[in-house]
Amino acid sequence: MTVYRVVQFGLGPIGQEIARLAARRESYELVGAVDIDPGKVGRDIGEVIGLDRALGVTVRSDAERVLAETKPDCVLHCTGSYLHQVWPQLELIIRSGCNVVSTCEELSFPAAQHPDLAQELDRLAREHAVTVLGTGVNPGYVMDALPLFFSGIAQSVTAVRVQRVQNASTRRRPLQAKIGSGKTVEEFRELVAAGTVRHVGLQESVYLIAAGLGWELDDYRESTEPVIAERRITTQYFTVEPGYVCGVEQLGRGYVGGEEKITLHLRMYLDADPAYDKILLEGPTPLELVIPGGLQGDRATTAIALNAVPRVVEHAPGLVTMKDLPIVTARA
Secondary structure, three states: OOOEEEEEEOOOHHHHHHHHHHHHOOOEEEEEEEOOOOOOOOOEHHHHOOOOOOOOOEEEOOHHHHHHHHOOOEEEEOOOOOHHHHHHHHHHHHHOOOEEEEOOHHHHOHHHOOHHHHHHHHHHHHHOOOEEEEOOOOOOOOOOHHHHHHHHHOOOOOEEEEEEEEEHHHOOHHHHHHOOOOOOHHHHHHHHHHOOOOOOOHHHHHHHHHHHHOOOOOEEEEEEEEEEOOOOEEOOOOEEOOOOEEEEEEEEEEEEOOEEEEEEEEEEEOOOOOOEEEEEEEOOOOEEEEEEOOOOHHHHHHHHHHHOHHHHHHOOOEEEOOOOOOOOOOOO
């Protein structure tokens, strides 16, 4: 059995969950942990992630030294959603000669918004003989990679429509905040304009689908609207009164030759019922896939990031997306 030596870079809620999963899997060995939170630095990662045992790995803030000393097969990077924000971290990891699996949403298809950075990432990765992947449940799977895989049994696809309804009440606090929970409509619109309330990744998913199907997009449009609570909603983190925002509704649309060929419709709000994921491939013989209850975002993101490690380690150097890899599977 191959054992993959991994460093966990970022110990927020998702990073901690990935580290817990890695600690339970015999095919992974946690050899290092990086975070800048003073409350975590200097502690054993087993304690930080809530295990009942120490793992013999101390959380440290000096990422360069951790990577130099541990020389991992792959770094599991979970620190931010925006490529410009995490660029210095990615550059450091790549120059340290480490493969990367990151949950940065914009890294799932960086050419969508940052073509110059995507080219530089690919150049750096090839120069240092490593592979770089951005993935997660969304973007990275349910609204892009899964429709592409599903299209393999279609004789022809003329349009892709994906709907995702997520019950955010079961999700982590940062996500519940990111969808505007408890805000007024006016506050919500101000935060949307500032770019701090929204789901990141619809544009990347649209471009990933288009690239996978060989379509060249000539336009992309996105809209973001609030979902309003009709009754009091109480979660572990928020209490939202009727008339206040309890979530977000976003539409991402991709156009080819003036036609709307790709439509991604996301509704993520507190106490959403029913929750589901639905993929419709239009064509001479339409295909529909429905997942009742929908994929639980945090658990699915944790799984896809860790399960992707073997594919990334085995892949030729460069920047890759989920459409470039062999099928990512759970491994014993």
